Amino acid sequence: MPATVALAMLQREGRWLMQLRDDVPGIVGPGCWGLFGGHLEPGETPEQALRRELVEEISWCGEGLQFRFLHHHPRRLAHVFVGHLTVPLEQLRLLEGQDMALVSATELRSGSIWSPKLGCKRPLVDGVAEILERLLPPDLG
Template sequence: MKPAGTSIIFVDDRDRVLLLLRDDRPDIRYPNQWDIPGGGVEPGETPEETIVREMREEIGLELKGAELFERTEFPDRIEYTFWKRANLVIEEIDLMEGQELRWFTREEAAATPLAFGFNPTIEAFFQRLPILHGA
């Protein structure tokens, strides 16, 4: 069985998505590359529990009210991508993993190679965003 991962797309009121610049360490996958915040599901956890834990560990956020955007089967994993509208102030976030957080427009995200093959996920999110506005 493939391992499971979780990720979350935070979107602000200007319809930008929050991405995380991964640490620049040789012992991790995709070092120094932009990524959607998230992490791996640990034994006994649900994807919902994982994304809450990961946001607490990575950015010190007590995540509430995130919704599942999609479940995607990648060659190396099953990914549960959540989303939440949030106007997070980057300067107020105590980043505990990664080098930097930054808001990206649809065009900026499309022009940036994302870790773990997430570019199609972000594009699908932007395509569905008008529908999600009504959610």
């Protein structure tokens, strides 16, 4: 049975907030870039879970989050939400993961994102590219 999660695609000034996951064996996508969010606790709605996860991961309570679609992946069923990051990146406190960055659509489409903290590129979590393609504006290049 796949896990049920809620994920946030947050935009600020034409860029998208991404989380570089910890290099911990046993977690989904260790050392890869993914979206902020996480598992639903018993009795939580997807939106409640997402708001809780955002506070736990970046100390920010999501505002104006809108559900967009369900993404089916062999390991998870993701409730995908979109919204605007209403504060500058510097006001967030990264409490889970090894890095975070605001990333352009071009960088996201490349499948590999630069980590300012690690000083290297890391790939996307498996399945995230499919979510991004459904949400990113069309590539005009």
